[in-house]
Amino acid sequence: MSVETASEARASAVAPERVEAPLKGWAGQSVPRKEDKRLVQGEGLFVDDIKRHGMGYLHFVRSPYAHAHITRIDVSAAEAIPGVYGTLTGEEVAALTDPFFQISSPPGAHVKDYALAVGKVRYVGEPVVAVVAETRELARDASELVEVEYEPLPPVVDARRALDEDAPVLHEEAGSNLMWTGVYEWGDVEQAFAEADRIVTIKELHFHRFNSTPLECDAALVEYNRGVGQWTIYTNNQFPGFAAIMMGPALRVGLDKLRFVTQDIGGGFGNKITSHPQLVVCCLLARKLNRPIQWTEWRTDFHMSMSHGNERWFHDTEVAVKEDGTLLGFRTKALDDAGAWLRYEPLGGVIWAQVTPGMYRWRNIRLEFTQVATNKAPVSPNRGYSRMQHLWFTERVIDIVAHELGLDPVEVRKRNYIRAEEMPYETPNGCVYDSGDYARMLDLALELVGYDRIEERRAEAASRGKLLGVGIGSTLDSGTNNFGQSRLINPELQFSGNNEVATVKLDIFGEIVVTLGTTPQGQGHETTAAQVVADILGCSVDDVHVRAGHDSYWNSHAGFSGTYASQFAVTGLSAVKGATEMLAAEIKKLGSVILGAPEEALELADGTVRVKDNPEAALPFMACGAIINANNAGLPEDLDVTLNCRYVYRPPFQPPDVERKYGNLTLTYAAQVHVAVIEVDPETGYYEIVDYAAVDDCGVRINPQIVEGQVMGATAQAIGAAMHEAFEYDEEGNLLTPNFYDYHVPHALDMPPLATGAIESPSPFTPLGTKGMGEGGGAGIHAICAAVQDALRGHGDAIVWDSHNPYRRVWEMLQHPERTRELVEVKAA
Amino acid sequence: MATVASSKSITVTVNGTTYEREVPARKLLIHFLRDDLDLTGSHIGCDTGNCGACSVIVDGTLVKSCMMLAVQADGATIETVEGLAEDGELNELQRSFNEHHALQCGYCTPGMLMSATALLRANPSPSEQEIRKALQGNICRCTGYWNIIEAVKAVAK
Ligand code: FES
Numbered sequence: 001m002s003v004e005t006a007s008e009a010r011a012s013a014v015a016p017e018r019v020e021a022p023l024k025g026w027a028g029q030s031v032p033r034k035e036d037k038r039l040v041q042g043e044g045l046f047v048d049d050i051k052r053h054g055m056g057y058l059h060f061v062r063s064p065y066a067h068a069h070i071t072r073i074d075v076s077a078a079e080a081i082p083g084v085y086g087t088l089t090g091e092e093v094a095a096l097t098d099p100f101f102q103i104s105s106p107p108g109a110h111v112k113d114y115a116l117a118v119g120k121v122r123y124v125g126e127p128v129v130a131v132v133a134e135t136r137e138l139a140r141d142a143s144e145l146v147e148v149e150y151e152p153l154p155p156v157v158d159a160r161r162a163l164d165e166d167a168p169v170l171h172e173e174a175g176s177n178l179m180w181t182g183v184y185e186w187g188d189v190e191q192a193f194a195e196a197d198r199i200v201t202i203k204e205l206h207f208h209r210f211n212s213t214p215l216e217c218d219a220a221l222v223e224y225n226r227g228v229g230q231w232t233i234y235t236n237n238q239f240p241g242f243a244a245i246m247m248g249p250a251l252r253v254g255l256d257k258l259r260f261v262t263q264d265i266g267g268g269f270g271n272k273i274t275s276h277p278q279l280v281v282c283c284l285l286a287r288k289l290n291r292p293i294q295w296t297e298w299r300t301d302f303h304m305s306m307s308h309g310n311e312r313w314f315h316d317t318e319v320a321v322k323e324d325g326t327l328l329g330f331r332t333k334a335l336d337d338a339g340a341w342l343r344y345e346p347l348g349g350v351i352w353a354q355v356t357p358g359m360y361r362w363r364n365i366r367l368e369f370t371q372v373a374t375n376k377a378p379v380s381p382n383r384g385y386s387r388m389q390h391l392w393f394t395e396r397v398i399d400i401v402a403h404e405l406g407l408d409p410v411e412v413r414k415r416n417y418i419r420a421e422e423m424p425y426e427t428p429n430g431c432v433y434d435s436g437d438y439a440r441m442l443d444l445a446l447e448l449v450g451y452d453r454i455e456e457r458r459a460e461a462a463s464r465g466k467l468l469g470v471g472i473g474s475t476l477d478s479g480t481n482n483f484g485q486s487r488l489i490n491p492e493l494q495f496s497g498n499n500e501v502a503t504v505k506l507d508i509f510g511e512i513v514v515t516l517g518t519t520p521q522g523q524g525h526e527t528t529a530a531q532v533v534a535d536i537l538g539c540s541v542d543d544v545h546v547r548a549g550h551d552s553y554w555n556s557h558a559g560f561s562g563t564y565a566s567q568f569a570v571t572g573l574s575a576v577k578g579a580t581e582m583l584a585a586e587i588k589k590l591g592s593v594i595l596g597a598p599e600e601a602l603e604l605a606d607g608t609v610r611v612k613d614n615p616e617a618a619l620p621f622m623a624c625g626a627i628i629n630a631n632n633a634g635l636p637e638d639l640d641v642t643l644n645c646r647y648v649y650r651p652p653f654q655p656p657d658v659e660r661k662y663g664n665l666t667l668t669y670a671a672q673v674h675v676a677v678i679e680v681d682p683e684t685g686y687y688e689i690v691d692y693a694a695v696d697d698c699g700v701r702i703n704p705q706i707v708e709g710q711v712m713g714a715t716a717q718a719i720g721a722a723m724h725e726a727f728e729y730d731e732e733g734n735l736l737t738p739n740f741y742d743y744h745v746p747h748a749l750d751m752p753p754l755a756t757g758a759i760e761s762p763s764p765f766t767p768l769g770t771k772g773m774g775e776g777g778g779a780g781i782h783a784i785c786a787a788v789q790d791a792l793r794g795h796g797d798a799i800v801w802d803s804h805n806p807y808r809r810v811w812e813m814l815q816h817p818e819r820t821r822e823l824v825e826v827k828a829a
Numbered sequence: 830m831a832t833v834a835s836s837k838s839i840t841v842t843v844n845g846t847t848y849e850r851e852v853p854a855r856k857l858l859i860h861f862l863r864d865d866l867d868l869t870g871s872h873i874g875c876d877t878g879n880c881g882a883c884s885v886i887v888d889g890t891l892v893k894s895c896m897m898l899a900v901q902a903d904g905a906t907i908e909t910v911e912g913l914a915e916d917g918e919l920n921e922l923q924r925s926f927n928e929h930h931a932l933q934c935g936y937c938t939p940g941m942l943m944s945a946t947a948l949l950r951a952n953p954s955p956s957e958q959e960i961r962k963a964l965q966g967n968i969c970r971c972t973g974y975w976n977i978i979e980a981v982k983a984v985a986k
């Protein structure tokens with residue numbers, strides 16, 4: 001266990017010791033990142049940095065209406081301007097491409113989704129026409145000359161109204177705004193409610209719309225090679241495997257015609273998974289105009305049109321509880337707002353099930369999931385995707401139950417947490433939590449905020465007229481998806497399992513070169529991969545060159561390659577480990593031939609293969625590389641050595657049981673327990689976080705500093721979401737927070753003191769004992785909601801029912817607690 | 830539609846090199862640096878002047894280069910992230926960012942470094958609060974700022 005304790009301002013701020021010569025190995029050390037050297041000099045290569053001769057800049061003409069028929073488009077005035085290279089309309093897209101493949105079963109399956117709006121627009125900001133010109137400025141100006149006539153239609157903005165009889169319908173082909181619905185039930189729910197002493201009901205809970213707003217917007221530079229019919233797509237899309245599967249059939253080409261290249265990506269957080277429509281537009285224009293196409297999204301465009309996080313309502317929740325606070329089960333109805341298109345959806349309708357019971361032992365659960373379309377930007381994965389919404393719900397339930405039954409939230413958690421000795425723990429729906437000790441994490445987090453003195457502090461704050469509140473957020477970060485879960489959404493789908501690829505080779509001058517299929521956006525893959533390689537090959541991390549980014553030409557990718565869903569430490573590093581072990585074995589084979597000693601007598605150390613008992617008899621890696629690649633005459637004919645090894649890691653999964661909606665949906669379960677201490681000004685609702693602790697358990701940490709960095713980032717995003725960030729729409733479907741002016745993300749002055757801690761419960765299921773981590777499960781949102789509710793305890797006893805609690809909402813809760821009190825009821829069973 | 834016609838010849842010195850270029854009057858300084866001079870270290874993270882990814886130092890003053898036209902920089906001396914390293918060696922602040930893990934994706938980093946550079950020049954011994962204040966115009970979405978603040982603190986005298 002490692003606990004970093006509080007110093008005055010920023011608790012765990014001590015820089016990890018610099019590693020010179022590791023004692024046990026590179027893995028486990030906070031090796032400073034290899035990536036940083038280029039990035040701190042402005043020498044990173046982000047997409048918008050790439051230039052090509054004769055490239056044209058693309059600008060999108062976007063819909064000003066949330067819902068309207070397109071009656072006429074005239075691009076002639078724009079095309080007449082000197083320097084304008086050309087345009088693309090929805091009509092052309094409909095002729096040249098097929099609609100994107102839909103993941104959903106009917107009715108969502110009937111949606112016809114193209115890269116540009118065809119005949120109709122469905123949200124403000126939807127791309128309608130693309131204009132390409134010689135300069136960014138000209139493209140933007142010319143797009144204003146594109147004439148589009150609309151016939152406005154009434155929009156549906158509130159998901160709760162989307163299924164009303166008279167609701168305007170977005171996708172006529174689907175019949176209504178219902179996109180997907182399914183009932184999940186496990187255990188014996190009726191029996192649980194029969195056995196309960198109390199039933200707590202919660203009429204409505206709301207998880208709001210926001211996303212992680214990576215600082216770099218989406219972008220691409222696309223070239224078309226006419227002779228071979230292949231596109232090269234320099235992009236910051238973070239899941240090329242998915243983009244390829246979407247784009248190939250739409251463009252009517254095989255996947256080999258789509259070469260994806262990424263290097264540095266300015267943050268992703270899931271928000272850069274669904275740029276495939278824009279990439280298709282770039283591809284079509286690169287072919288049509290016979291020139292490279294450059295597209296960089298503007299911030300306002302990003303906010304209006306890309307990757308909002310799933311907004312979700314929970315209705316008619318009922319919780320079965322014993323007198324002592326033992327939780328038996330719950331039932332609820334989740335209503336998910338997909339926005340206008342199903343770009344990755346309705347996968348959110350099953351992804352939550354990875355963490356069905358949260359961290360708790362209740363085994364009787366029923367959840368009716370319904371996803372609807374609304375006239376808002378399409379949703380797609382956002383850090384903590386779909387599990388965060390569900391975990392927020394379970395944490396809210398715990399705290400509301402504790403609040404209403406007068407129980408201690410710490411005690412209720414400890415009574416109901418899955419216990420360390422129950423690991424690996426099979427959840428009611430067949431997921432297997434691999435390892436963990438949640439109660440210990442909670443103790444540690446409480447210790448870090450000085451919980452034993454909290455009542456004293458509450459009194460002290462009260463003496464200053466402030467309301468102190470403490471809140472816990474305990475969540476899971478499930479990682480390494482079993483894509484078989486998509487079959488619970490649509491049994492016809494032929495996806496299952498997962499994979500990632502790495503190659504490791506030894507080149508002529510002894511260079512150790514690693515390639516990966518992943519697309520890191522700041523997670524430090526070059527560094528952690530080098531640590532794993534260096535340990536296996538017995539060399540320094542400085543000797544290992546991990547190529548930056550992703551390139552389809554490296555042949556180091558497979559169907560699920562990318563960086564998303566908390567998996568690199570499992571999928572990526574296991575692939576690296578596999579490939580490096582293959583290489584190590586080959587080096588020994590070669591060493592055995594050259595040194596004339598049996599392989600068992602050899603070891604890899606100091607950048608050589610050498611005889612264990614006689615280190616003088618050594619062959620440097622450089623010699624190995626040179627012999628195999630450039631000096632191989634006379635080697636034994638049967639020597640099966642290339643020193644260029646490719647390994648595909650495939651996690652051990654079975655397809656889930658579709659009938660029972662049962663099976664293991666993810667391989668690892670990292671856990672986080674956060675505790676927030678806040679002080680509320682009862683006059684204004686203004687509040688401040690005065691103490692904050694984040695305890696993480698992601699199994700074996702290859703680079704603790706990088707892990708801590710992920711914890712910090714996830715914490716900051718959760719704080720932002722809980723307090724400030726929301727994509728809010730007016731009744732007409734206009735986004736009210738379309739840029740950083742209105743959408744307040746935390747600044748340096750907003751950050752509270754932070755203490756971090758960690759325990760390591762190695763995963764028994766992964767080659768390195770690691771677990772994927774980084775998403776953080778939204779723990780901070782849960783903790784802050786709980787803290788607000790705690791602060792208001794005895795001051796109207798408002799129930800926190802929304803995940804977004806800006807000061808005005810806290811003020812409203814103080815003024816009108818009864819409006820939230822109406823939402824809950826406790827019944828004797 | 831705005832007229833695109835007028836352009837002007839400007840002379841700027843960036844990181845010690847003097848450039849003379851013809852630029853459209855409407856071109857933003859950040860686009861001039863990135864697109865015309867190929868100094869792509871400074872980035873663009875917003876369209877409202879809120880994020881600071883484009884921060885550079887113009888005649889000694891910290892400036893968001895998306896909030897300034899290139900023609901306004903005529904005659905100016907500009908410092909960008911590309912000029913921080915000394916003879917190919919990272920300077921103390923850059924090293925500190927590396928050691929403290931003050932960057933993840935690195936997109937905000939050039940702007941952060943320039944803001945911190947301007948702060949440390951004006952105030953070599955800033956308090957933590959002064960550091961936070963000096964960086965409040967720079968958004969980072971990855972790190973939560975804690976490590977950035979530590980990195981700057983570590984080089985404060
Ligand atoms: S790009 Fe200049 S402040 Fe955001």
Ligand code: FES
Nearest residue numbers: 933937969970971
């Ligand atoms: S490191 Fe990614 S925005 Fe700061």
